[in-house]
Amino acid sequence: METRELRYFVTVAEELHFSRAAERLGIAQPPLSRAIAQLERRLGVTLLDRDRRGVALTDAGQVLLDEARAILDATAAAARRTRRAAAGTNRLTLVTKAGAGHELLQKLLDAHAAEPDAAEIDVVLCGLGDQARMLRDGRADAALMQRPFDSLAGLDSEDLLTEQQVAILPAGHPLTMRTALTMAEIGDVPGLPVARWPRPDGTYEPGPGPEIHDQSQLAQLIALGHTMAVLCASSRSWLWGAHAAVPVTDAPHVTTVLAWLPDNRSRAVAGLVRTATRL
Known part of the structure; x- marks a missing residue:
């Protein structure tokens, strides 16, 4: 063919x-x-x-x-x-979904930049679940992904950070007075359905919550009191004054990983992986 x-x-x-x-x-x-x-x-x-x-x-x-x-x-x-190999440039492309914890990303970039002969890193922000696709089609050399939300099938990875999840709520909602919540309590709040994220095939699970396409949309809908979301604790870094976060005790922990294709032989990627391993 x-x-x-x-x-x-x-x-x-x-x-x-x-x-x-x-x-x-x-x-x-x-x-x-x-x-x-x-x-x-x-x-x-x-x-x-x-x-x-x-x-x-x-x-x-x-x-x-x-x-x-x-x-x-x-x-x-x-x-x-x-083409990238022929250019001979010491640089790589790191992809991460928009809104992912930028504090961890900044820590990784700063640590890598301090290494001798460190590659230049171009950071590309992508949509939900696009990282694996961009790795496989050559648009990215490495990716920040989150387990269990992102599939790491066929990829090598290094764990960077494991954290609990929190409920992001409209500020002033009665639940914000609580010190902790459970998944059962979150799923049964009148007038405040949980936001729905796209599945790998782009479709959404049925439910009353709004279909979310990006972080900006989610932030606006939460601030307006139309939805809530359960996200990793580092999401607190982008909250507005119109948002509040409450820990969810029984939500699965989220692990942020650095991922790359197992057959990648790039020295630049190897250097970034070494930095991630030390972190």
Whole structure:
């Protein structure tokens, strides 16, 4: 299979419409249809069901879609890493989700900068759950992630900090007078539902709480008294005067880790990992 064919197939599978896919790819529809048909003949399977109602993925097509995305990400990552190696610059990209504990990040950056021949670090802020994807497609060399929220499958990691969780509430709410709360108490507060975070596939668990897309949205909704959230204790660093934090005694502890791909041979990444190990 050629990467061009896989790119064509992924686009059709995402659009489920040949005309829109052809427009997105910048080609005419007939050669796109021929390329997909040739791919199906080569594999000996039907990837797409086509009828008057439209286009739908078969079970085989869903499998190839998942595999093709991984292949295209890997080829893009290989190109990025190759160009970076050819440039010969002593720098790396560290990705972390926006709103993650900046005190720990600053401590890591300061400790690393004090090392002899330390690499320059570009910090990139990402959305929820994007770190692993950016590591695998070559946009990042290392990532700050949180267990148990982020999946570390297929990654190497070094633990940096383990901390309890706290409930972030609107200031002045009766629960802010408490010294501690439990998960059961948090889940049964009239008029103050718990915010819902996206799952790895981008969907949300059903529930009354608002769907959260980023930290700014969450902070605003809590301040307005429309929701609450359970976050790691270091989240106190970004609280406004309109927020309050109360420890949640039975919430699972959160461990922030430095993660990287196990086959990474970058000296810059190795230096950052050594710093993290000492921390």
